[in-house]
Amino acid sequence: MKKTPLYERHVALGAMMTDFGGWTMPVQYTGIIEEHKRTREAAGLFDICHMGEIDVEGPRAFDFLQLLLSRNLVGQQIGQLRLSVMTNEQGGILDDLTFYLMADQHYRLVTNAGTKDKDLAWILKVRAEQGFSDVDVTDLSDTIGKIDLQGPKSQAILQRLIPDDLSVLNFYHSVFSSIAGIDALISRSGYTGEDGFEIYTAAGRIGDVWDLLLREGAGEGLVPVGLGARDTLRLECGMMLYGSDIGEETTPFEAVYGWLVDLNKPFIGRDALKHKQEEGLKKKLVGFQMVGKGIARHGYRVFKDGRHLGEVTSGTFAPTLNRAIGMAYVPFALKEPGTEIDIEIRNRLTRAQIVKLPFYKRPS
Secondary structure: OEEOOOHHHHHHOOOEEEEEOOEEEEEEOOOHHHHHHHHHHOOEEEEOOOOEEEEEEOOOHHHHHHHHEOOOOOOOOOOEEEEEEEEOOOOOEEEEEEEEEEEOOEEEEEEOHHHHHHHHHHHHHHHHHOOOOOOEEEEOOOOEEEEEEEOOOHHHHHHOOOOOOHHHOOOOEEEEEEEOOEEEEEEOOOOOOOOEEEEEEEOOOHHHHHHHHHHHHHHHOOEEEOHHHHHHHHHHOOOOOEOOOEOOOOOOOOOOOHHHOOOOOOOOOHHHHHHHHHHOOOEEEEEEEEOOOOOOOOOOEEEEOOEEEEEEEEEEEEOOOOEEEEEEEEEHHHOOOOOEEEEEEOOEEEEEEEEOOOOOOOOO
16 A cells, blocks of 8 residues: 555544555544535645656647647646546546646646556557657656645635745646745645645655644644545535546546537547537436435435436535535436436435536635
């Protein structure tokens, strides 16, 4: 099992640890609901060091990534990050990832933890087969530490530790700065639906930044948060989890990633996606809320009028909303909000209703 540079700190804080994608990670410290609510109301600090960072550089880096990614890179500014999917020849999702334009001809891909090795192998394979040997691809995952500071008080906490004015840092933009003298890349982004920041620094210094933030934010309610609350937070916002809600067997159009696909530019998987779109989608990922009692969990079976439709991809009790929610793929004709479906919970069919995503949006 791999351990992040923060492992010993998690143990010292009394975290419950678990296996996640080959990493030993904290599930919770004081409790999932408590950590969830603290993030929504104050601030939470997350260890995300298990995610991958892959740099792509060179005069043809732009052309190479245009081929790899579904999103059009045109117009991206230095310091800006974007979300994209990387698809295979059949249009299946290999990964959903963010990519930063670090400098001219220099990009950084931030991958999911469980897909990093697969992503890297795919990138190198495409580079070799498509004649991009002059593009440098560097796996920096073991040298970079990453933590996320999320919640309405995150800006006030972080601002006291850095010289740059965070009030002018727009959503999905980044800045090179320093945290109490420690060099860091800071972007206004995250996976919780709240205002917040993703912070990258050298793996050997990430523990110092973690400690600084926890001390600085203690008086404003900042707490460390585990994977349990990270999951409930992201699901409330309708954000997908790779391996549960999306994967190689699903396409961006079937999920809620159609807006990330530019069919007007060539990329791997484009022709397959064009064909699927022309022939019409067979299924669609939807959000639902439980009407009857019970919590729909991952893998629970979904029915309509006694007919088996599929399985719940993600499901939980939503602390902010005080109700049970989930996501599942249903036939395209059943995707509209208001449609009633049934979830099999403990061998009984329990009524649910399809609702519009996301389930939660933070107050503006």
